[in-house]
Amino acid sequence: MFDDLKRFETGSAQQFDWLRQLLDGFFSDGNAMDIRAVPRGSFPMINVARSDDTVRVYVFAAGLAPSDLTIDVQDNVLTLRGKRDSVMGSNEDGSSRPVFRRERASGEFVRSIALPDGLDAERAEARHAHGVFEIVLPKREELKPRRIEVQAA
Amino acid sequence: MNNVVLSSNRSSLQPRGDEKREQEALLPAVDIVEESNALKLVADMPGVTHETLKVELDNNILSVEGRIALDMTEGLSALHAEVRGQRFARRFSLSHEVDSDAITATIVNGVLTLTLPKKDSHRTRRIEVQAA
Numbered sequence: 396m397f398d399d400l401k402r403f404e405t406g407s408a409q410q411f412d413w414l415r416q417l418l419d420g421f422f423s424d425g426n427a428m429d430i431r432a433v434p435r436g437s438f439p440m441i442n443v444a445r446s447d448d449t450v451r452v453y454v455f456a457a458g459l460a461p462s463d464l465t466i467d468v469q470d471n472v473l474t475l476r477g478k479r480d481s482v483m484g485s486n487e488d489g490s491s492r493p494v495f496r497r498e499r500a501s502g503e504f505v506r507s508i509a510l511p512d513g514l515d516a517e518r519a520e521a522r523h524a525h526g527v528f529e530i531v532l533p534k535r536e537e538l539k540p541r542r543i544e545v546q547a548a
Numbered sequence: 549m550n551n552v553v554l555s556s557n558r559s560s561l562q563p564r565g566d567e568k569r570e571q572e573a574l575l576p577a578v579d580i581v582e583e584s585n586a587l588k589l590v591a592d593m594p595g596v597t598h599e600t601l602k603v604e605l606d607n608n609i610l611s612v613e614g615r616i617a618l619d620m621t622e623g624l625s626a627l628h629a630e631v632r633g634q635r636f637a638r639r640f641s642l643s644h645e646v647d648s649d650a651i652t653a654t655i656v657n658g659v660l661t662l663t664l665p666k667k668d669s670h671r672t673r674r675i676e677v678q679a680a
Contacts (some may be wrong), residue, residue, distance in 0.1 A: 439594075440630035446623050448553075454619065455594035455631050457658035482579060482590050498577035499592050509628070526594035526658020527618060 439475065441508055448539050450514055450532045457526035458499075464528055468516040473530070474507045513538040523536035573637035576612070576660075584672045585662040587646065593636045594658035601660065603653045608644070610651075612660065613637040645670035 399494035402423050416504045456464060465476040483499035515534040576591040594599070594645045596614030615635045642648070642664065650665040 403555075404658050404676050426596045437630075441628070442625040442626065442631050443628040444620075444626050446621065446625075450622065450627070453631075455658075457592040457594035460657060480583075482588075487603075493582040495580040495582070495659075499590065500577070508628070524619070525617065526654075529618075 407497075435504065438479075438504055439506065441506065443508070443510070445511070448534055450511060450531070450534065452508070452510075452528075452530040454528040454530070455526070456528060458530075459526065461523040461528075464523075466521055466528075466530060468510075468514075468519060468532070471510045471512055471514070472507050474505065475511055476503075478503045478507045557663075562593050572633050573613070573635050573641045576633065576636040576638055577592075578638065585597045585666055587666070589640070589660075589662040589664065591638065591660040591662075591677075592658065593655070593660050596632075596636060596655060596658055596660070598655055601655055602645075603651075603662065605642075605651065608642045608648075609641055609644075610639075610664075611637070612662070613641070614655075614660070 399544050423440060428487070439454050439459075442453040443449045444453070452473060454464070454475060456475075456477065456479075459477055463477050463479070467474045467476070482499075482529050510532065515535050516532065520530045521528055524528075549663070563629075576593050580643055581588050591612060592674075593612075593614045595598040595616035597617050600617045602613045604613075613635065614637075616633075637673045644667050646664045647667045652663045654661050672679075
């Protein structure tokens with residue numbers, strides 16, 4: 396489903412981030428930016444999808460076990476907190492090792508994202524599989540789509 | 549879609565659709581460190597499982613490819629997306645010091661760890677400096 400998102404034109408792929416940031420520095424467009432927008436490639440990455448009766452948040456947090464992520468919802472803001480340890484340790488004798496690349500985020504993180512109105516945080520549920528957390532937030536009854544029958548005159 | 553075999557002899561004869569799909573693959577973030585007898589590569593591939601991961605070695609080109617296996621219900625529409633694609637792919641060229649038969653890979657919670665052991669002849673040896 397997220398494959399279809401080319402039409403939601405919010406930017407280029409993550410590998411062009413640095414270029415995008417560089418270009419943004421030279422050619423800033425005067426457009427208003429979402430107050431909670433973050434640069435692309437922040438950890439963890441988040442997708443949000445909507446169905447008729449729920450809003451689902453997918454948190455792509457590779458390397459986190461279920462107990463490593465704290466999920467809070469207050470008003471319409473979802474906050475994710477956690478910590479990911481660096482695998483870049485050192486040798487048994489304490490000497491450090493040569494590092495060629497260090498692209499993976501490590502350490503503590505906090506991310507907040509604004510959700511649509513009308514969600515019932517009391518009934519929210521979260522699941523975890525293969526480094527992806529799925530948070531399911533049901534919509535309140537009054538906001539679910541309703542079909543209105545036309546009465547015969 | 550996941551059977552695209554990435555090999556170093558990929559030629560321009562392949563259909564354009566295939567090329568396009570390769571461009572759309574997400575680039576996983578990696579850490580690479582050198583240990584005394586192996587190189588270690590760690591890649592973030594959230595949503596990729598043991599079954600949807602493919603690691604291939606062809607002519608010293610190591611290809612890592614994995615499909616994001618999300619179990620999604622029908623009728624979803626996207627509101628916001630930072631991960632836009634269904635698969636991760638990245639390729640690395642290896643030097644001859646790597647013992648290609650002894651490479652091991654594990655994936656836990658969407659983190660791939662590849663251990664690339666060095667051939668015996670290339671392991672680190674400490675050279676003692678002799679007193680004059």
